[in-house]
Amino acid sequence: MVSLQATLPAATGAVAAPRLQLIWTDPVSGRQGYAVIDRLVRGVASGGLRMRDGCTLDEVRGLAAGMTRKEALHYDPASRYIPLGGAKGGIDCSPHDPRARAILTRFVDGVRFLIERHWTTGEDLGLRQDTLDDVVAELGLDSSIQAIYPLLDDAAGARARLAAAFAIDVDGxxxxxxxxxxxxxxxxxxxxxxxxxxxxxxxxxxxxxxxxxxxxxxxxxxxxxxxxxxxxxxxxxxxxxxxxxxxxxxxxxxxxxxxxxxxxxxxxxxxxxxxxxxxxxxxxxxxxxxxxxxxxxxxxxxxxxxxxxxxxxxxxxxxxxxxxxxxxxxxxxxxxxxxxxxxxxxxxxxxxxxxxxxxxxxxxxxxxxxxxxxxxxxxxxxxxxxxxxxxxxxxxxxxxxxxxxxxxx
CATH class of the missing domain: 3.40.50.720 (NAD(P)-binding Rossmann-like Domain)
Structure with missing residues (x-):
């Protein structure tokens, strides 16, 4: 089950109410997950997904606002990289729970409409990127960051470059x-x-x-x-x-x-x-x-x-x-x-x-x-x-x- 709340953006500033916040309830375990889009730039927001016992909507909301700040902080009009908006996700479940992988899979499936078009996400506290990548692939999604692909001049080349960077080992x-x-x-x-x-x-x-x-x-x-x-x-x-x-x-x-x-x-x-x-x-x-x-x-x-x-x-x-x-x-x-x-x-x-x-x-x-x-x-x-x-x-x-x-x- 998913509950949505959308809010209109304030005219300026970083302390506006989030653009959208979502509460997801796992139909099997009853555990809850949250996704918050604090701000969109060119229709896209960026922020990781965490898993921890006790995670709350307030926590995820604060993290999403922090992502807005992180993105903006690195804005350089001369760079190819144009900062995105801020977002975050969280699941109220310990990563050590034997049900964690299944709960994660159901959560990602439940919010796939955001991942497909508006939310680029990755590893955060309690969640490794390789685990998230495996879940995304199992669900038939292209990538956990696929929402950004329409903003790239050469999406295939960019993806190959990032994949090559992910394969680099530095002293173990x-x-x-x-x-x-x-x-x-x-x-x-x-x-x-x-x-x-x-x-x-x-x-x-x-x-x-x-x-x-x-x-x-x-x-x-x-x-x-x-x-x-x-x-x-x-x-x-x-x-x-x-x-x-x-x-x-x-x-x-x-x-x-x-x-x-x-x-x-x-x-x-x-x-x-x-x-x-x-x-x-x-x-x-x-x-x-x-x-x-x-x-x-x-x-x-x-x-x-x-x-x-x-x-x-x-x-x-x-x-x-x-x-x-x-x-x-x-x-x-x-x-x-x-x-x-x-x-x-x-x-x-x-x-x-x-x-x-x-x-x-x-x-x-x-x-x-x-x-x-x-x-x-x-x-x-x-x-x-x-x-x-x-x-x-x-x-x-x-x-x-x-x-x-x-x-x-």
Whole structure:
């Protein structure tokens, strides 16, 4: 069963009600799924699909609004890639539930009319891209991003280029699993540079060791930052002298679980909640939403909280952190590189090449984060406020160039 609610767009701004929100009820299990289109550009919106026990419509609505910001943030009128609108999907089901695959299949089938024409989607929390691709193929859909194909000058060539990029392996990890975390790491490194903190005197704690957290830890460690703690679903691994990130990365399970058999002398285990108490300069929440609340923020010792996960810091907690001089690099900035990389590659701004991807991600994220930190300092506002002001300017420019098309067009 599907319940739809459509809303008319506001004239301007990024805080309008969503264009469309959908509630799906699985006829077999009773579990619910949600799809929200926050905004359309040229009739299309972009955003991943997550699976987690307890996922809500409010959560998906907030994530879709965040996708609007991520898309707009990378708007460059000189690029081939023209940002899309923002969207998101979520299914209230644990990915470990034995029924998860069947529920996912029925959800995708239930919302196929959106995927066919208006919503490009991909992996998110609790869902791997290869699983989604298999489900899409089983249902006879062309691709989870097929809605974008009419916007391409050479759809066949673009698809071949993206497929080639997805096949690239970088030191044992696929390129698509690395680009997002590379963007997060570059955001953190830019923040350290802005504060005048040498990388080799900086310590990092990363909560979550999946695609985003694992790649973030890799690139921080390779830059010389000491990664002193990693958290997964089973607890926290700690070593004040630094963890062997590469060893743990290449032996983790598909959902980011750390193999405790790979721990070295000096590596210790701590409870899952301990990640907030470990002294560091860079704290990276890279797993779940809403994991830093008003009480938790007092435990944070970091100079920078770099949001690799979506919506990990509650607004009141962020206010408390800011009052203590802790800068939060918001999710729609720090973790925007995965989405941008897909479209840079598909539209042809870069080729199917790891070096090109790394250079583009690093250059774009360094420029964006430097501008945000500079604006925040000059105007005495938070990094989030400075970033949102940039988003609003770019949304206005996108609207002026393209306008908006209704979801029924």
């Amino acid at each position: 990890v696929s390129l698509p699993e690395l680009v997002g975390g590379l963007g997060v790491a570059e955001s953190a490194l830019t923040a350290l540079d802005h504060a005048g903190l040498p990388y080799r005197s900086a310590r990092a704690v990363v909560q979550g060791f999946g695609s985003m957290g694992g790649a973030t830890a890799r690139y921080l460690a390779r830059a010389g930052v000491c990664v002193v703690a990693l958290a997964d679903a089973h607890g926290v691994i700690v070593n004040p002298a630094g963890l062997d990130v590469e060893r743990l990365l290449l032996t983790r399970d598909p959902l980011g679980g750390i193999d405790r058999g790979q721990l070295r002398p000096g590596d210790t285990e701590a409870p899952g909640s301990a990640w907030l108490d470990i002294d560091c300069e860079v704290l990276v929440p890279a797993a779940v939403s809403y994991c830093i609340d008003t009480r938790d923020q007092a435990r944070v010792s970091a100079r920078f909280v770099v949001e690799a996960a979506n919506m990990p810091t509650l607004p009141a907690a962020e206010a408390g952190l800011s009052a203590r001089g802790v800068h939060v690099i918001p999710d729609f900035v720090a973790n925007s590189a995965t989405n941008a990389w897909w479209w840079w590659t598909l539209f042809g701004d870069i080729g199917a090449d790891a070096a090109q991807a790394e250079r583009k991600v690093r250059d774009s994220m360094r420029r964006i984060v430097t501008d945000m930190l500079t604006d925040a300092g000059q105007h005495g506002v938070s990094v989030r406020t400075a970033a949102q002001a940039t988003v609003e300017r770019k949304l206005a420019a996108i609207d002026e160039r393209f306008g908006q098309r209704p979801a029924s067009s």
